[in-house]
Amino acid sequence: MKHLLIKTLFIALVFGLAACGGEETAQQGEEEAVDDGVRTVDIIGNDDMRFVVAEAADGLVTGGASGQNVILEAIEASPGEELRIRLTTVSNLPPSAMSHNLAILELEADVDAFARASVQARDNEYIAPEYEDWVIATTAMLGDGETDSFTFTVPEEEGEYDYICSFPGHFAGGMVGKLIVSE
Ligand SMILES: [Cu+2]
Numbered sequence: 480m481k482h483l484l485i486k487t488l489f490i491a492l493v494f495g496l497a498a499c500g501g502e503e504t505a506q507q508g509e510e511e512a513v514d515d516g517v518r519t520v521d522i523i524g525n526d527d528m529r530f531v532v533a534e535a536a537d538g539l540v541t542g543g544a545s546g547q548n549v550i551l552e553a554i555e556a557s558p559g560e561e562l563r564i565r566l567t568t569v570s571n572l573p574p575s576a577m578s579h580n581l582a583i584l585e586l587e588a589d590v591d592a593f594a595r596a597s598v599q600a601r602d603n604e605y606i607a608p609e610y611e612d613w614v615i616a617t618t619a620m621l622g623d624g625e626t627d628s629f630t631f632t633v634p635e636e637e638g639e640y641d642y643i644c645s646f647p648g649h650f651a652g653g654m655v656g657k658l659i660v661s662e
Contacts, residue, residue: 517630519563520554524579524621524644526570528652540659553657554642556633565628566618574622579649581618582606583631583642583658588613590641594650605645620646637661 520539523531531548535541540553556562570577584590588610596607604620615634618627634640637660644654 517561517563519565519628522551522564522566522581523548524566524568524570524581524654526572526577528644528649528654530566530579530581530644530654530656540657551656553639553659555659555661557662558633558635558637558660560633561630562633563628563630564616564618565626566621567626568621568623570623572623574625578620578622578646579644579654580604580606580620580627580646581642582645583615583617583640585613585615586634586636586638586640588641590643590650590655594643594645597645598647600645605647607645615640633658633660 518538521532523533525531525546525548527545529545530551531545532539532541532551533548535549538555539551540555542550542552544550554562554564564581564583566579566581568577568579584593593607593610593613596610597605600607606614606617616629616631618629619625621627640658640660642656642658643650646654
């Protein structure tokens with residue numbers, strides 16, 4: 480009888496601990512998703528074939544309006560900074576007609592050659608396999624309502640890095656910007 484009681488208590492204790500542990504993990508997970516201290520740039524790809532943001536902000540170079548938003552022309556960053564880019568496509572068209580990605584290219588990349596070759600690379604989300612070495616980081620190719628993000632370490636080398644959308648016609652249509660890296 481005493482043995483059974485101890486066993487019951489032990490089981491209750493184990494389950495109790497497991498429940499507590501689970502809760503804690505979930506809370507930590509949520510916190511990380513909301514604010515893990517990494518600077519995040521939220522960007523929308525729209526039907527005007529523009530990268531836009533909701534509003535001007537420190538560290539962003541913005542231009543004229545595009546719909547409800549402002550055109551994002553450049554992102555300013557410090558060498559070695561952790562940075563998250565989050566892209567969302569907002570479109571009235573099907574993904575086959577209007578999708579976006581955001582690929583940041585190395586300084587030495589030939590952006591025209593990359594864009595031209597990537598148009599042919601439908602099976603590789605329009606990232607030319609032969610030039611993948613030029614890609615510092617990229618989101619997935621996103622149709623309406625889809626979001627993808629990446630977190631990366633900004634290169635130590637100062638300069639202006641191109642980022643583009645490599646969906647056919649979008650680079651030519653002006654869906655480009657600069658990651659400006661300087662102290
Ligand atoms: Cu695009």
